[in-house]
Amino acid sequence: VLNKNKDVIASAVTNLDLHDISRAAKTYGVKTFYMVTPLRDQMDLVARVVAHWTEGSGSVYNPKRRQALELIQVQETLDAVVHHIRNRSDNKKTPKTVVTSARQKAGNLSFAGFRKLLKTGNPYLLVFGTAWGLSDNIIAEADYVLAPLKGTTGYNHLSVRSAAAVIFDRLLGRLDDSNVT
Amino acid sequence: VLNKNKDVIASAVTNLDLHDISRAAKTYGVKTFYMVTPLRDQMDLVARVVAHWTEGSGSVYNPKRRQALELIQVQETLDAVVHHIRNRSDNKKTPKTVVTSARQKAGNLSFAGFRKLLKTGNPYLLVFGTAWGLSDNIIAEADYVLAPLKGTTGYNHLSVRSAAAVIFDRLLGRLDDSNVT
Numbered sequence: 001v002l003n004k005n006k007d008v009i010a011s012a013v014t015n016l017d018l019h020d021i022s023r024a025a026k027t028y029g030v031k032t033f034y035m036v037t038p039l040r041d042q043m044d045l046v047a048r049v050v051a052h053w054t055e056g057s058g059s060v061y062n063p064k065r066r067q068a069l070e071l072i073q074v075q076e077t078l079d080a081v082v083h084h085i086r087n088r089s090d091n092k093k094t095p096k097t098v099v100t101s102a103r104q105k106a107g108n109l110s111f112a113g114f115r116k117l118l119k120t121g122n123p124y125l126l127v128f129g130t131a132w133g134l135s136d137n138i139i140a141e142a143d144y145v146l147a148p149l150k151g152t153t154g155y156n157h158l159s160v161r162s163a164a165a166v167i168f169d170r171l172l173g174r175l176d177d178s179n180v181t
Numbered sequence: 182v183l184n185k186n187k188d189v190i191a192s193a194v195t196n197l198d199l200h201d202i203s204r205a206a207k208t209y210g211v212k213t214f215y216m217v218t219p220l221r222d223q224m225d226l227v228a229r230v231v232a233h234w235t236e237g238s239g240s241v242y243n244p245k246r247r248q249a250l251e252l253i254q255v256q257e258t259l260d261a262v263v264h265h266i267r268n269r270s271d272n273k274k275t276p277k278t279v280v281t282s283a284r285q286k287a288g289n290l291s292f293a294g295f296r297k298l299l300k301t302g303n304p305y306l307l308v309f310g311t312a313w314g315l316s317d318n319i320i321a322e323a324d325y326v327l328a329p330l331k332g333t334t335g336y337n338h339l340s341v342r343s344a345a346a347v348i349f350d351r352l353l354g355r356l357d358d359s360n361v362t
C-alpha cells in the first residue's frame with residue numbers, strides 16, 4: 001500500500017479492521033476475509049488475535065465474534081491468496097481480482113456490473129488497501145477496478161472499515177426487498 | 182446503552198468511533214455528529230481528541246481528518262442534543278428522533294420512508310447505541326424506530342461504525358442512480 005508520500009510500504013495491521021471487516025463479511029455472506037501482510041511479526045500477531053476469538057477465552061465470552069473472526073485467513077502476498085482460493089475444495093477456479101480505488105477512471109467496473117458478475121457463481125477477490133490505498137502495480141495487475149465509492153459531498157475519505165461495509169451492502173445487500181425500501 | 186447482561190450502563194468512548202463515524206458523516210453530508218456520554222472524564226477525553234485533530238498538530242498532519250472531526254459535538258444527554266439542535270441558527274425546529282435497533286417490530290420506519298422524511302428539510306436526529314445497543318427507555322421515547330439493518334445471512338452484528346456508514350449510504354447516498362449503478 002501507499003503511505004502519505006506515495007511510497008510503497010507495508011502498513012501495520014489495525015485490530016479493529018479484523019473485527020469490523022470480518023463482522024461485515026459474515027453479515028453479507030463473504031466466504032473468506034484474507035488479511036495480507038508481508039511482515040512476519042504482523043502475520044503472527046493477526047494469528048494470535050484471531051485465535052483468541054476463535055479458540056481462546058474470547059470465543060466463550062462472545063461466540064458471535066468467533067463466527068466473524070473465523071472468516072479470517074492470514075496470507076503473505078496477494079498471489080498466495082489467489083493460490084489459496086484456487087485450491088479450495090469448494091472452488092478449483094482462479095478468482096478474478098477486483099481492486100478498490102478512490103480514483104474515477106474510464107473502464108471502472110460499476111457496482112451494477114459487479115453484482116451481475118457475482119451472480120455467475122465464479123469466485124471474485126475484492127481487494128481493499130489500508131493507509132493511503134493500494135499501490136499502482138496492484139491496481140495495474142487487477143482484472144477490474146471497482147468504481148470509487150462516492151457519498152454526496154466532495155469528501156471521499158471513508159475508513160477502509162466503513163468502505164468495506166458499504167461496498168458489501170451495495171454488492172450483496174438485498175437491493176430489491178423490504179430491507180432497503 | 183445496554184451491556185451484555187442487559188443492564189443500563191454508560192460505555193467508554195471508542196476512539197475509532199469518533200474517526201470513522203465523523204468521516205462517514207462528512208462523506209454523506211450529515212450536519213453534526215453528537216457524541217453523547219454522561220461521564221465527565223469521557224466528555225473531556227473526547228474534547229481533547231477532537232481538539233488534537235481540529236486545532237492541534239493533527240490538523241496540520243492530516244487536514245482531511247480535521248474536516249471530519251469538526252462535525253463532532255460532545256453532549257451529556259440526548260435532551261441536551263435536542264436542545265442544541267433547536268437552538269442552531271440554521272434551524273429553530275425541534276428535531277424528530279429516530280433510533281436504531283436490531284429488533285424488527287411492527288411500526289418500524291423503513292429506509293424508503295426515512296428518505297422521504299429527510300427530503301422535507303426538517304431536522305432529524307438519528308441515534309446509534311454502542312455496547313449492546315440503546316436502552317429500552319431511549320427507544321420508547323423516540324419518534325421513530327428505524328427498521329433493522331439486515332445483510333443476507335442471519336448474522337446481525339455489525340459494529341456501530343459499519344452500521345452507521347451503511348445506513349448513511351442507504352439514506353443519503355442513493356438518491357441518484359449514478360452512484361450505485
